[in-house]
Amino acid sequence: MQDNSNFLAEHTKALQNTTDVMAELLKKLPIIENLDSRKGGEYGCPNNDGEAKMKKIRRPYNINGKRFWITGNSEQEVSEEFAKILMKEKGISVKAQQTHDLCEKIDEWFEFKKAHKKIGIQTTRSYDKHIRDIKSHFDGIKVEQVTWQGIQAFLDKFSHQSRSTSYQKLVILRQVLQWAVSDGILTVNPAKDKRVIISQKAKKREAVPLKEYIAMVGMAHTIKLHRDRALFALVALTGMRRGEALALRWQDIDWARGTISISQTVIYDGDKPVIKEPKSDAGVRTYPIVDQLRDLLTPIMKHFGYVVSVDGFKPLGETAYTRAWQRVCKQINPNKYTPHQFRHTVASILASSPLISPKTAQTMLGHSDFATTMNVYAKTEIESALDAGRIFTEIIKSS
Template sequence: MPRKPKYYVRPDGLHEAIRTISGKRVAFRGKTDADVERKMIEHRERLTKGRPFREVADEWKGIHFPTLAPNTLKGYKPALERAVKEFGETSVREIRAPDVKRFINEFARGGRALKTVSNQLLVLSLALGYAVSEGEIDYNPCVSISPPKGLQKGHRDAGSPDDEERVKKSAGVWLFPYLILYTGLRKGEALALTYDDIDRDNKEIRVTKSVYHIGDKPYIKKPKTEAGVRTVPIFDPLWRELPVGKGSKYIFSDDGGTTPISNRRYQTLWGRYVRETGITCTAHQLRHSFATMLFELDVDPKIAQELLGHSTEAMTREIYTHLRQQKLDAATKNINKRLAKKEHGSTQKRHKKA
């Protein structure tokens, strides 16, 4: 008489045992009872030792990455790859705070900016935080670690005065760079503009959405932050150049306004614009040119924050501080140059008298 199976036999013939481990139901399946028991033993041993970081990171990635915005994903993906390269086969139970500190400090020594190093630490912390939530480790070793002091804060400078002049003279070549220079909109916000967003009665532009691309295809999303939903004035130079149109058609489009411009078409137009005008800056640098204009006109940081769509006034003040330091550095350089000339002239006079 055949021996009765110890575990439940599913309709597909597989033997199955379900156990609750650390509050989670885990299913063990195999062709025989022996296979099921072997898998349960292996699972217990693995929990005792701890899963390798690579496995935990891959599981967290599968859950978390699909929820991320495309631009966030661009920063998270390489950061996770670096973390896996460093800790891949190491058990999550064996990763300690000193290991994290060493990894972050070595990464920072490559001359990387504070934002890049902070992002690397954040991604590693999120992956290990997932291990905590799954009951695989008791604490997150990243919690007590901070980026090294003295790292440079990344600042993207504005376009050069020559670039700005070229943009001002070439509105007829392509409106897009001209619009960013006079509104400070982000690239995606400008590409998402429709004729309905232009309030001609009040000479304002309503910013309510943004374009992002996956591959070549454009998609619409909300602005980067809640503060990104805003109204910006249309200054006179831009007012004279804005095309007249009606309805929800996109201003920058491949198909007459039905959909936003594709990534390939955008790159083609930007490349052509660069060749025709000779500019060397990026679209984002033109946004910084707008911020510089606000600074030079002594626009209150709170007003500038609203116009630029920054989530906090501190972000705007940081830009203002950077611009102020640039002006101070330039003034110091000019003063030293002038003093050096005077000193040289005085020295020559003394030699002649002698």
């Protein structure tokens, strides 16, 4: 008979998952009897003081007519020892179950995604941040050990963040674990369990109150640095996206006609600004120069270069942009409204006027899909945008 110590050493890895081992053995050995009529029990081992320091569990088993008493510190230990004896008696070799590190699986999935799908710099940065959070929380966890409860605990850990942020983390987990399902590692995806919930309520990003908006526009000429003043003027009076304002060049402004051509945007690779085309065709558009915007930009007008820039030759880096907006907030924006909130305000002003069609507002803001019903409106021409600009000016003046 094979030496017992060698046998146990040979099957050490096979015993890592006792549940699977037992399941396979029970299928192959229907002759295993239930526990002996004697129930066994627990007993304490006295220490030097005569007190029980640990409870032991002792269980009787009958295998092919042989009785075995198995002792352990827990039911898990008893089960593992039972599996060892059972394999020894029947000479059954159970192949060790292969496990897969979750963090390694995440890296494998992400590398494949980057290699086979077009992912922009901004999207990659967003993925990197969420993946760092996921890997930090699940460090050392095997794919096979991930449960819906563990995923819920992870999401609850980030409940202080926005709902959309938590949802993005959940989407990544769903995709990684679905990858594991496709590879045959898992049979079900725990991240798709209906019991997994995102507790945060969606926060609606409010527009800047009109009274405060008008006051800040009136104070914009007091902003000290020209680039800061230009940044505020563009986002507050056109509703441009941050990247569009940073990518605007003086040659994109037609002062004689009174229009601004928006055809590019800035994204960041680390702190480095990168010029890109808008993500949709709707992002390429013409916007009217309202009187208030002309008044703010004319004194600092140049003939070339970027409007929001230190030297005119390149857009602001991300750190420089952040500091510029912080200076704007310190001088005229004490409630620290974001550029996107000003965009919401411009949209609200456009929508509030019965003289500006929804389709015109959609074009001015660069929305690819304002609403399904907006498709019944005719295509907006530059003249329509100019008319809307004049109306926009009057709305601000009359408020």
